[in-house]
Amino acid sequence: MKTDRFGLLHIGKTGGTAVNAVLRAAKERKIVRRIGLYGHQTGLQDIVDLDKTRNVVFFIREPVSRYISAFNSRLRRGYPRHGNVWTDREEIAFEHFKTPNQLAEALSAGDAELRRHAEDAMTAIKHLRRDYRHYLGSVELLEQERDRIYFIGATESFESDFGLLRQLLGVPDDLELPTDDYGAHRTPDGFEKTVSELGRRNIENYCADDYNIYRWCAKRREELLPLRQAEAAEKASAK
Template identity: 30%
Template sequence: MKRSFAAYLQQHNQRSKSDCFLHIPKTGGSGVGRFLAGIAKEVEGARVPIRLSHAWTAKKILKFHPEIKIHFLIRDPIERLVSAFQTRLREGAPGLGPAWRVGEAAAFAFFSDPSQWMLALISDDNRLKSAAYFTLQNVRLLRLNYVHFFESPEYLATIRDNLGVVTPIERTGEFLDAMCHISGVDPTMIERHYSQFRVSKVRSADFVEQLTDKERQRLMQVFQPDYAIYDYLQAYAQTALSPSPRQ
C-alpha cells in the first residue's frame, strides 16, 4: 500500500480529484492505466482520473475522497481467475510480475494449468480440494477478487452514488470513450495512447467454454460471493449513464 499511496500522492496534484480509475486485476487495466498516463502527459489541464492500483479498495478510496466517482472494468469471475492463474504461473512475464512467493511455488507444484486447479476446487478428492483452496489463498492475484474490492452487493448499494463508468471488458472501447469524455479530450487520442498490454496467447474464455454446464454451475457456487457482486455490477452497467465531464 505504501508504494501505491506514494504514486497516488504524486498524481494527486496532476489529475482530477473528482474521478479515479480502479485497476481490478486481469480486466485490461494495465493498458487503460497507460492510456490515462499518456493523455495526462500530452494534454495540459486534462481532467484525467487518478489511477489506483490493486492495493486500493472502494472503502479505502472513499476514506480519502467521499465524493469521488470510481470507474473500472469488470470481467466474468471464472475468466478473471483463469487469467490471474496464468499470469502468476508464468511469473508475470514478460516483465512486471514479481517472482513466486513460497506459497505460490507450492501451489504451482500441485497445479500446472488453470484447468487442473479449477476442477480440483470441485473434486471429490479431499487432498486435491485442499490443495486447490491453498492455491486460492496463496496466489495473490487470485485473492484480489470482487469481494476484496467491493465487499458485497449490500455495500455497493450504499456507495452507488460513487460508482461511475462500469463496463465489461468486452466493451473496453466504450470505457475508453467515456474516459476521454470525463477527461475532456478528443476520443481520437485512443488510437495514439491505447494498446492492449501483456495479452496472453491462451484465451481464458476458451477454458470456460470447455466446462460442462454442471462443472460451471459448481464453480459458480464456489465463487458465489464474487458472482453476487459481479451480477450487481453488470446490472448497474446496463442501467447507469456515463457521467458528464466535471466542471
C-alpha cells in the same frame, strides 16, 4: 488531501493496465487533470474512507473468465510485462496445478488432500486472492456508494466502453490503447484459456460472493450507460 475529480479503481485482470497507460499519458501531457490512478492495494472502502474521489471508474469481467486470466498471469509470473517472482505458497500451488482447469476441477475432487491443495491455491495465488470482495467489498457497500460510482466498463465490450470513457474524460484519440500482449498485459498464446463444465461450476460455486458483486455491477452498468452516453453527446455538441 485534494479529492480527485475522477478515480480509476484498477481491478486486476479487467483491462486496467491498458486504461492506466492511456490515462497516465494524458496526465503527463496535462490534457486531463485530477484523475487518480489507484493501484491493486486500493479498494472501494479505501476510496470511501479517505474520500479520494466522488466519481469512481472501474471495469468488470465475468468471474470465470477473470479467474482464467488471473491464474495464467501468475503462472507466467506476470511476463512479458512484469517479472514478479512467486511467493512460497504460489510455488506450492503451481507445483500441483499447471492449468486453470486442473485447479478448477480439483475444487470438487473426491480426494480430500487434492481438494485441500486446490482450496489453498485459491487463497495463495495473488490475483485469485484479490477477488471482487478485495476491490469492491460487498453488495451492501456498493449499494451504499452507488452515487459515487460514475462509470462501469466491461472487459467483454472493452474498446467501445473505453471509447465512451475517453469522450467523458476528454482524452484525445491520438492516445491509443496498447494492442500488443506486453502493453495490454494479455495472456500470450500457448496458455490454456478455457475450463470444463465441471471447472466452471466449481468456480461459480467457489466465487458465489463474487458473482453477487458482479451481477450488481452489471446491472448498475446498464443503468449508468445511457446517462454517460447522453453526457458524452452533450459534451460533443458543446464543442
